[in-house]
Amino acid sequence: xxxxxxxLCSLLVCLMLTCSTFxxxxxxxxxATGENDGESWEDAYLSLADALxxxxxxxxxxxxxxxxxxxxxxxxxxxxxxxxxxxxxGGFPSSGTPTLANRNVASNLTILSGxxxxxxxxxxNSYNVIYTxxxxxxxxxxxxxxx
Numbered sequence: 001x002x003x004x005x006x007x008l009c010s011l012l013v014c015l016m017l018t019c020s021t022f023x024x025x026x027x028x029x030x031x032a033t034g035e036n037d038g039e040s041w042e043d044a045y046l047s048l049a050d051a052l053x054x055x056x057x058x059x060x061x062x063x064x065x066x067x068x069x070x071x072x073x074x075x076x077x078x079x080x081x082x083x084x085x086x087x088x089x090g091g092f093p094s095s096g097t098p099t100l101a102n103r104n105v106a107s108n109l110t111i112l113s114g115x116x117x118x119x120x121x122x123x124x125n126s127y128n129v130i131y132t133x134x135x136x137x138x139x140x141x142x143x144x145x146x147x
Contacts, residue, residue, distance in 0.1 A: 023058030023086075026051045029094055030066035041097045047072075048088075048112070049080060057085030057138070064094040065108035069116050070126055079131040080112060082141060090143035105143040112146045 027044035028051045034043035038051050041064070045051045048068040051061045071078040082088065090110030092098045114126035129146050132139070 026061045029064035055086045060087045063090045064092045067111040067113050076127050079128045082132045084135050085138045087140040110144050112144050
């Protein structure tokens with residue numbers, strides 16, 4: 001059986017896409033005004049929990065400065081669930097369209113808070129802010145203050 005050059009090139013591209021270990025970048029920002037689908041800074045998810053639910057291994061989640069809660073309910077058992085192989089990076093500015101070069105953890109405070117009823121005291125807080133299961137060395141949570 002013989003294959004044309006065009007067929008072999010198509011096959012090679014198909015194999016490269018299938019074998020690729022590059023995930024997608026998912027964006028999260030408390031003041032995004034777009035589609036709330038995580039596709040860009042403008043259309044960023046408003047909720048980190050939504051982005052974590054969508055994420056798959058090799059994806060990156062870029063989180064802009066702000067305070068994020070694991071739930072909008074008062075269910076204290078709900079936590080942020082960190083999936084295996086996902087890289088979650090905080091410290092991005094909350095305005096503009098930042099890149100990794102703009103990431104500054106010290107000046108762009110990104111908080112994961114268990115104060116789900118936002119009372120400022122311990123009553124009603126989440127039991128655990130972050131929950132992990134079956135994570136490995138490819139899982140990263142970096143650039144956050146956890147309260």
